[in-house]
Amino acid sequence: MLILKISFKSSLKSMKCRTRTLNQLLGSLLLLLFLQSVTVSHVQAQSINAQSLPSQITRLEPSNWWVGFKDPSFQIMVYGKDIAEYNVSIPSVELNLHEVSTTSNSNYLFLDVSTTTEAVPGTVNIEFEHVGDAKESFSVSYPLLEREANSSNREGFNTQDVIYLITPDRFVNGDQSNDSHPEYVDSFNREDPYGRHGGDIEGIIQRLDYIKDMGFTALWLNPVLENAMDESSYHGYATTDYYKTDPRYGSNELYQTLSKEAKKRGIKLIMDQIMNHSGSNHWWMTDPPSPNWVHYQTEATVGDYQVTNHRRTTLTDPYASEYDTKLFTDGWFVPVMPDLNQGHPLLADYLITNSLWWIEYAGLAGIRHDTHPYVSKEFLTEWTCRVMDEYPSFNIVGEEWGVNPLITAKWQRGGVVPKDFESCLPSLMDFPMQVTLVDALTKKENWDAGWIELYELVSLDYLYPDPMNLVVLPDNHDMERFIQQVGGDLDLFKMGLTYVLTTRGIPQIYYGTEIAMESLPPHGHGEFRRDFPGGWPGDEVNAFEGRGLNAVEAEIQDFSRKLLNWRKDADVVHHGKMMHFAPKHDGVYVFFRFNENESIMVVLNKNESAVSLDMEQMQERLQGYSSGIDVVTGEEYSLDASMKAPPRQALILRLE
Ligand code: CA
Numbered sequence: 001m002l003i004l005k006i007s008f009k010s011s012l013k014s015m016k017c018r019t020r021t022l023n024q025l026l027g028s029l030l031l032l033l034f035l036q037s038v039t040v041s042h043v044q045a046q047s048i049n050a051q052s053l054p055s056q057i058t059r060l061e062p063s064n065w066w067v068g069f070k071d072p073s074f075q076i077m078v079y080g081k082d083i084a085e086y087n088v089s090i091p092s093v094e095l096n097l098h099e100v101s102t103t104s105n106s107n108y109l110f111l112d113v114s115t116t117t118e119a120v121p122g123t124v125n126i127e128f129e130h131v132g133d134a135k136e137s138f139s140v141s142y143p144l145l146e147r148e149a150n151s152s153n154r155e156g157f158n159t160q161d162v163i164y165l166i167t168p169d170r171f172v173n174g175d176q177s178n179d180s181h182p183e184y185v186d187s188f189n190r191e192d193p194y195g196r197h198g199g200d201i202e203g204i205i206q207r208l209d210y211i212k213d214m215g216f217t218a219l220w221l222n223p224v225l226e227n228a229m230d231e232s233s234y235h236g237y238a239t240t241d242y243y244k245t246d247p248r249y250g251s252n253e254l255y256q257t258l259s260k261e262a263k264k265r266g267i268k269l270i271m272d273q274i275m276n277h278s279g280s281n282h283w284w285m286t287d288p289p290s291p292n293w294v295h296y297q298t299e300a301t302v303g304d305y306q307v308t309n310h311r312r313t314t315l316t317d318p319y320a321s322e323y324d325t326k327l328f329t330d331g332w333f334v335p336v337m338p339d340l341n342q343g344h345p346l347l348a349d350y351l352i353t354n355s356l357w358w359i360e361y362a363g364l365a366g367i368r369h370d371t372h373p374y375v376s377k378e379f380l381t382e383w384t385c386r387v388m389d390e391y392p393s394f395n396i397v398g399e400e401w402g403v404n405p406l407i408t409a410k411w412q413r414g415g416v417v418p419k420d421f422e423s424c425l426p427s428l429m430d431f432p433m434q435v436t437l438v439d440a441l442t443k444k445e446n447w448d449a450g451w452i453e454l455y456e457l458v459s460l461d462y463l464y465p466d467p468m469n470l471v472v473l474p475d476n477h478d479m480e481r482f483i484q485q486v487g488g489d490l491d492l493f494k495m496g497l498t499y500v501l502t503t504r505g506i507p508q509i510y511y512g513t514e515i516a517m518e519s520l521p522p523h524g525h526g527e528f529r530r531d532f533p534g535g536w537p538g539d540e541v542n543a544f545e546g547r548g549l550n551a552v553e554a555e556i557q558d559f560s561r562k563l564l565n566w567r568k569d570a571d572v573v574h575h576g577k578m579m580h581f582a583p584k585h586d587g588v589y590v591f592f593r594f595n596e597n598e599s600i601m602v603v604l605n606k607n608e609s610a611v612s613l614d615m616e617q618m619q620e621r622l623q624g625y626s627s628g629i630d631v632v633t634g635e636e637y638s639l640d641a642s643m644k645a646p647p648r649q650a651l652i653l654r655l656e
Contacts, residue, residue, distance in 0.1 A: 052141075053140065054138045054140065056080045056081070056083065056086075056128065056136070056138060057078060057079070057080040057083065057140070058079050058080050058081075059077070059078070059079040059080070059283075060076065060077070060078050060079075060140060060142075061076070061077045061079075061242075061243050061350075061354075062074075062076070062243060062353060062354070062357045063143075063243070064142070064143040064144070064145055065115065065142075065143075065144055065145070065357075066115075066144065066145045066146065066147045066151075066360055067094070067115050067119040067120060067121055067144050067145070067146065067147070068115075068119075068146075068147050069115065069147075069356075069390060070152060070389065070390050071386065071389065071390060072114040072115040072116070072119075073098075073112070073113070073114040074113060074114070074349075074353045074356065075110055075111065075112060075113070075346070075349040075350055075352075075353045076110070076111040076113055076126075076142075077108065077109075077110055077111075077346075077350055078108065078109040078110075078111065079107060079108055079284075080107060081107060082106045082107065083106070083107055083108065083109050083128075084102045084105075084106040084107070084108065084109055085106065085130060085131050085132065086109070086128040086129060086130050086131065086136075086137075087100075087128075087129045087131060088100050088109060088111060088126065088127065088128055088129075089126075089127045089129070090111075090113065090124060090125070090126050090127070091125065091127065092124040092125065093116060093118050094115060094116055094118060094119035094120065094122070094124050094144060095113055095114070095115055095116070095119065095124045095142070095144065096113060096114050096115075096116055097111060097112070097113050098112045098113065098114065099111075099112040100112070101346055103289040103290040103346065104289075104290050104291070105287065105288065105289050105290060107287060108289045110289075110346045110349070110350075111126070112349070115144060119144055120144075121144055121145055121146040122143075122144060123141045123142060123143050123144065124141075124142050124144060125139045125140070125141055125142070126139060126140045126141075126142050127139045128140070147360060148360075148363060151360065151391075152390060152391055152392070153391075153392070153393060154363075154365060154391055154393065154394060155268075155365065155393050156268075156365050156366045156391070156393055156394040156395030156396075156426075157217075157218040157268050157270060157365050157366040157395050157506060158395060158469070158506065158574075159468055159469070159504075159505065159506055159573075159574045159575065160217065160568075160574045161217040161218040161268060161506055162215065162216050162217055162218065162501065162506075162507045162508070162509060162564055162567060162568075163216070163218040163219070163220050163270065163471065163506065163507065163508040163509070164211055164214075164216035164218065164219050164220070164508075164509055164511060165220045165221075165222075165476060165477065165508055165509065165510045165511060166204060166219065166220070166221050166222070166511045167199070167221075167222045167234075167235070167477050167511065167529040168199050168200060168201065168203075168204065168221050168222060168224055168236070168249055169196055169197050169198070169199045169200075169234035169235075169236075169248075169249075169529070170197055170199050170234075170511075170529045170530060170531050170532060170535075171199045171203055171204060171207070171511055171531075171532050171535050172199055172200075172202075172203025172204060172206060172207050172532065172534075172535035172536075173197070173198040173199050173200060173203050173535060173536050173537070174199075174200055174201075174202030174203030174204070174205065174206045175200050175202040175203070175250070176198065176537070178198075178200055178247060178248050178249075178250070179196065179198035179248065180196070180248070181247050181248050183228075183247075184228055184233075184247075184248065185228075185229075185230050185231070186227075186229060186230060186231050186232070186233040186234075190531070190536075192526070193520075193524065193526025193527050193529075194231070194232040194234070194524075194525075194526040195232075195234065196233065196234045196248060197234065197531055197536075198248075198536070199531070199535060200248065200249045200250055201224065201245070201249050201250035201254045201255055201258050202250060202254065203535060204219075204221070204258060205254075205257065205258050205261050207535075207544055208258075208261055208262055208265050208267065209265070210544045211265075211267060212265040212266065212267060213561070214514060214557075214560065214561050214564055214565075215560075215561060215563075215564025215565040215566075215567065215568050216267065216509070216564065217266055217267055217268065217568065218267060218268040218269075218270055218365065218366070219262055219267050219268070219269050219270065220270040220272060220366075220368050220508065221270075221271075221272060222235060222236045222237070222272055222477060223235075223236035223237055223239065223271075223272040223273075223274060223370075224236060224245050224246055224249040224250070224255060225239045225240075225241060225242060225243075225244060225245060225246060226239065226240050226241040226244045226245070226246045226247075227239065227240055227246055227279055228240040228241070228279070228281045229279050229280075229281050229336065230281070232526075233246075233279075234529075235477075235525070235529070236272070237274060237337070237370065238277075238278070238279025238280070238281070238336055238337055239274055239278045239279055239282065240278065240279045240281045240282045240283060241282070241283060242278075242350075242351075242354045243354065243357070252361070255362055256361065256362050256363070259362045259363045259364070260363065263363065268365030268366065269362065269363065269364055269365055269366075270364065270365060270366040270367065270368050270397075271358055271359075271362065271364050271366075271367055271368070272367075272368045272370060273355055273358070273367050273368070273369055273370065274369075274370040274371065275340065275342065275351050275355075275369065275370075275375050275379070275380075275383065276333060276339065276340065276370060276371040276374045276375045277332065277333050277337040277338055277339050277340055277371070277374075278294075278337070278338060278340060279336060279337060279338075280335070280336045280337065280338055281336075282338070285338065289346065289347075290344065292341050292344060293340070293341060293344060293347060294338040294339055294340055294341055295330035295331070295332070295338075295339040295340070295341050296330060296331065296332065296339065305331075305332040305335060305338065305339070306327060306330075306331045306332065307331050307332050307333075307334065307335065308327060308328055308329075308330075308331030308332060308333055308339070308374060309324060309327045309328055309331060310328070311324055311327075311328050312328065312373050312400070312402055312407060313407065314328045315328070315329075315373065315377070316407075316410065316419070328374070329374060329375070329376055333371060333374065339374075342375060342376050342378075342379035343376055343378070343379070348379050348382060348383075351379075351383065352382065352383050352386055352387075355367065355383065355387060356386070356387065356390065359387070359391065359394070364394075365394070365395070366394065366395040366396065366397065367387070367394075367395075367396045367397070368396075368397050368399065369396055369397065369398045369399060369425075370399055371399060372398030372399050372400050372411060372425070372428075373398075373400050373402075373411065377420075377421040378421065380411075380421070380423065380425070381421055381422045381423060381424070384396060384413070384423060384424035384425045385422065385424035387424070388413070388424040388426065389424070394426075395426050395427055395469070396425055396426055396427060397426075397427035397428060397429055397471045397506075398411055398425050398427070398428050398429070399428075399429050400428055400429065400431070401429070401431050402431065402432070403431055403432050403435045403436075404432060405432045405457070405460045405461075405463050405464070406463060408428050408430070408431065408432060408464075409428075409463040409464045409465075410423075411423055411425050411428055412425060412426070412427070412428055412464055412465050412466060412469075413425055413426055413465065413466075414465030414466065415465050416462065416463055416464070416465060417463055426466070426469050427466075427469045427470060427471055427506070428470055428471070429470075429471050429473065429476075429508075430470040430471060430472045430473070430505060432457060432460075433454075433457060433458070433470070433472055433503075433505075434472070434473050434474070434475070436453050436454050436457040437454060437474070437496055437499060437500070438485045438486065438496075439453050439454075440452075440453050440454035440589070441486050441489075441492045441495060441496055441606070442485075442486055442487060442492065445583075445585045445586065445587045445606070446585055447585050450583070450585060450587065450606070451583035451585075451587070451588070451589035451604070451606075452582075452583050452585065454499075454589065455580060455582060455583055455589065458503075458504075458578075458580065461504070467504055467505065468504050468505060469505070469506065470504070470505040470506070471505060471506045471507075471508050472500050472503060472504075472505040472506065472507050472508070473500065473507070473508040473509070473510070474496050474497060474500050474509070474510075474513060475510050475513060476508070476510050477510060477525075477528060477529055478525065478528070479528065480519060480523060480528065481510075481512070481513070481517060481518055481519045481528060482496060482497075482510075482513055482516075483513075483516045483517070483518055484518060484519060484523070488518075490516065490552060490555075490556070491606075491648035491649065492606070493516055493556070494556070494559060494649075494650055495604045495606070495649075495650040497513075497559075497560065497563070498563065498602065498604065498650035498652060499602070499604065499650075501563050501564070501567050501573075502567075502573055502591075502593060502600070502602050502652055503578070503591070504578050507567075509560075511532055512530065512532055513560075514556065514557055514560040514561075514564075515533075515543050515549065515553040515554075515556055515557045515560075516552055516553060516556040517530060517532075517553075533548070533549075534547070543557065559632065562631075562632050563631075563632055563652075566631045566632070566652075570600070570631075571595070571598075572593050572594060572595050572597075572598045572599065572600055573593050573600070575595065576593040576594050576595040576598075576599075576600075577593070577594055577595065578591060578592070578593055579591065579592045579594070579620075579621055580592070581614075581617050581618050582617075584614070586607070586611055587605060587606040587607040587611065588603070588604065588605045588606075588607070588611050588613070588645050589603075589604045590602065590603050590604070590613065590618065590645075592618075592621045594621065598654070598655070599621065599625065599654075599655040600631070600652055600653060600654055600655065601618075601621070601622075601628055601651070601652075601653040601655055602650070602651065602652050602653075603645045603649075603650070603651040603653065604645075604650050605645035605646065605647060605648065605649055605650075606648065607645075607647055607648070608647055608648065609647050610644040610645060610646055610647050611644060611645045611647075612642075612643070612644050612645075613643050613644065613645055615639070615640070615641055615643060622639055622655075625639055625655040625656060626638070626639055626640075626656065627639055627655075627656045628651075628653025628654060628655050628656065629653060629654050629656060630651050630652060630653055630654075631652045631653075631654055632652060637651070637653055639655070
């Protein structure tokens with residue numbers, strides 16, 4: 001899910017973890033609603049090209065487009081006082097104007113346009129002629145840019161990659177001058193776990209070499225678009241402007257620079273996009289295009305909402321009520337995140353145009369889509385298919401935090417699981433595996449508990465059209481740090497990390513997990529997202545330079561670096577098949593990744609003592625091999641009948 005903040009804004013899931021009393025929660029909620037009713041604290045930030053716009057227009061989005069898209073259609077939204085009193089024309093052979101849509105709010109126009117086959121990079125004029133007063137007429141020069149070479153064929157993140165997930169506010173403060181901003185209420189406060197700590201895009205750019213040296217090849221940042229919220233805005237999931245990077249993180253131009261600098265180092269950029277909701281301080285909330293722009297809203301005021309029931313099963317439940325089903329999709333994620341009505345065709349076009357704009361503008365290699373199942377199926381079909389049709393090798397990973405593969409699998413494109421919609425979504429976050437991995441590591445071995453749970457979970461991969469394209473993770477920004485999930489047990493931690501980096505799929509590692517970073521009491525969302533050591537001036541510990549780390553942190557960082565860099569070139573892990581052998585509830589789990597040329601054997605032993613392996617059981621994968629060399633330690637193991645799995649260890653043996 002997202003990311004939450006202080007408790008009254010949290011999802012039910014995180015609320016359960018909190019210690020605040022119900023009265024405190026209600027008190028906070030009432031205070032919030034009061035504040036929102038008496039203040040308009042959001043920033044009337046101008047769109048990125050506001051300086052060049054005529055006075056009649058406040059916003060024109062997007063500020064440019066490109067020529068040569070396979071599907072050349074897109075939408076231009078125009079916002080300005082009584083702009084609907086103008087007739088629009090585009091006297092150009094390069095940009096066709098198909099339709100001008102108005103809504104009940106005269107401050108909006110929506111232009112349905114497409115570039116023509118004759119279009120070349122340059123500018124076209126969009127003419128606005130006032131219906132009553134010709135003197136009021138004006139025009140806007142609109143840039144049509146050239147696309148990057150081979151843009152449509154860009155390679156998305158895939159099994160060759162390991163994704164590094166960063167919470168930008170908490171990684172590196174590379175520019176102290178932007179820690180607070182005069183136009184935004186929520187300002188620098190490093191003492192508050194839910195406050196802004198000053199991390200930014202500049203800081204990430206400064207540490208790209210570290211990310212590269214560790215062996216990560218893709219980068220997913222929690223959202224960096226403007227969050228002009230009154231408080232707890234650091235997590236970025238309450239968008240208040242879909243075209244503007246939050247100045248406390250940097251600028252659109254700097255985000256573009258990050259992408260380019262990352263690409264130079266072989267690192268792909270993945271953008272976190274949110275179609276489901278905006279922030280309640282989004283600029284359009286005080287003057288929405290129409291009353292049904294957001295769900296459960298009958299007037300242009302914040303507060304008439306219903307919160308989602310989070311009951312994702314309603315989408316396929318044959319016995320579900322309409323009431324519950326509608327509330328799941330249309331309910332607000334939290335009170336400060338209005339649920340967008342993607343059933344409104346103008347809003348759907350706005351969001352799809354925006355998504356494409358960022359892919360092209362920032363040279364993205366992928367999208368991580370927040371709260372995927374909370375969005376209407378029809379819209380998801382339209383959006384995912386449009387993106388994947390334009391960029392066939394691109395990747396989008398959806399966040400469906402169900403723990404049952406039957407819930408997750410139906411969203412993946414193609415499909416085995418029956419569904420009443422088409423999906424072009426290539427990838428999903430493998431939350432079923434995340435939860436099961438922790439159980440497998442921490443539960444006492446039994447015929448139905450421990451490794452067998454992971455063994456059986458993976459056996460359900462037949463439900464997925466493409467299990468290799470699932471994103472696997474030990475933890476992320478919305479949960480307790482992995483070291484704590486495994487009870488602080490370093491051996492189990494390393495086993496878990498080994499599993500994630502060698503099993504099928506695309507691994508994602510949360511910043512800090514590469515040094516076994518712990519969260520702090522009281523273990524809320526703000527504390528899961530601790531400042532990375534070395535990211536702030538004066539930090540005594542600097543993980544980037546390996547300075548001041550304790551023995552455990554240094555060991556895990558070294559282990560991670562070796563494993564990640566090995567995986568970078570391990571074709572057998574990127575593309576190889578997988579075979580595993582039924583655990584015998586003795587605390588050992590063995591699986592192989594293999595192709596025609598090579599084979600690796602992963603041995604995970606939770607026991608305090610060495611355990612003899614049943615080599616007979618694994619004969620079909622051991623034939624032709626006599627020894628295995630551990631890819632991390634270089635130690636050699638003989639693959640004979642006396643082979644034992646060493647205690648409390650993970651082995652990754654390259655078979656010889
Ligand atoms: Ca900063």
